[in-house]
Amino acid sequence: MNTIKGPAIFLAQFMGDEAPFNTLESICQWAADLGYIGVQIPTWETRLIDLKTAAESQTYCDDLKGKIESFGLQISELSTHLQGQLVAVHPAYDTMFDVFAPDAVKRNPQARQEWAVHQVRYAAQASRRLGLDRSVTFSGAFLWHTVYPWPQRPKGLVETGFKELAKRWLPILNAYDEAGVDLCYEVHAGEDLHDGVSFERFLEATNDHPRVNLLYDPSHFILMQLDYLAYIDIYRDYIKMFHVKDAEYNPSGRSGVYGGYQDWVDRPGRFRSLGDGHVDFGAIFSKLSQYSYDGWAVLEWECCIKSPEQGAREGGPFIKDHIIEVTQKAFDDFAGGQADETSNRQILGLE
Secondary structure: OOOOEEEEEEOOOOOOOOOOOOOHHHHHHHHHHOOOOEEEEEOOOOOOOOHHHHHHOHHHHHHHHHHHHOOOOEEEEEEEHHHHHOOOEOHHHHHHHHHHOOHHHOOOHHHHHHHHHHHHHHHHHHHHHOOOOEEEEOOOEOOHHHOOOOOOOOOOHHHHHHHHHHHHHHHHHHHHHHHOOEEEEEOOOOOOOOOHHHHHHHHHHOOOOOOEEEEEOHHHHHHHOOOHHHHHHHHOOOEEEEEEOEEEEOOOOOOOOOHHHOOHHHOOEEEEOOOOOOOOHHHHHHHHHHOOOOOEEEEOOOOOOOOHHHHHHHHHHHHHHHOOOOOOOOOOHHHOOOOOHHHHHHHOOOO
């Protein structure tokens, strides 16, 4: 068994135009002051990292790593959530997802997709240069608009969708394999990889590619009403990253899983700060420790009620208190004796 690393914090939701959230140095100092020992870097945030330069320059990566370590922090992983989303976009979402792309490729889906592929591949090389062996992304989606189909899906539609999704991702996955980096997909509503079955479809479509892995975030499963503890039992060998994020689900006679197009604060299922929702983190940390999860526990703050500053202040101690220092011996070792084949056979009545 392994002791989970942490606490770490995903910086994406905290970056802004005001100090201490507007520069790498100031946000690292802020995170360190709150007791975090790791930071997960959103690679689209140019104030934190120049991804292309990181992919090409070992000197740049050494300097970046050294700067972050000067605050007593480590880089836990690199994130390409927004770029990965753009690897596969259904035309119905073109306008909304253009916001994730630079101006030069907006309103040009092909150019946008090519840009996204380059970005995700840069993250493989940057991770390798930074000494990281895993990274996180989104899968994108061709099929999400058919998730609750009416009229019914034509036969073969799902297979065709996953075949195309795999076609887009396989060259990227091969680049990660060459770099020695696992690519962890965050299973998430809005993605073609949104639960265990859809993950399995993608795994099959990529011929069980060895770099296809998972980021585990139980909050999404609360909202989807999926058994988030059984999920660990089933997919433990693929779980290489962990977002510690809480959520609650309070259905009513007026609204359920789909939320009725309401704002987050009014939805039955909504993300909450750590400890304010329904997730049993004690059970999650126990299972991940039992299965020798060797990665980081990373706070992702998304809450429709509590401020990000309070969520971050409370989140570090919450994670630290849940990390289990795994035992290196059995509790009943004191009552045991030296074992050998002769004595074992005697105990069994075979001698």
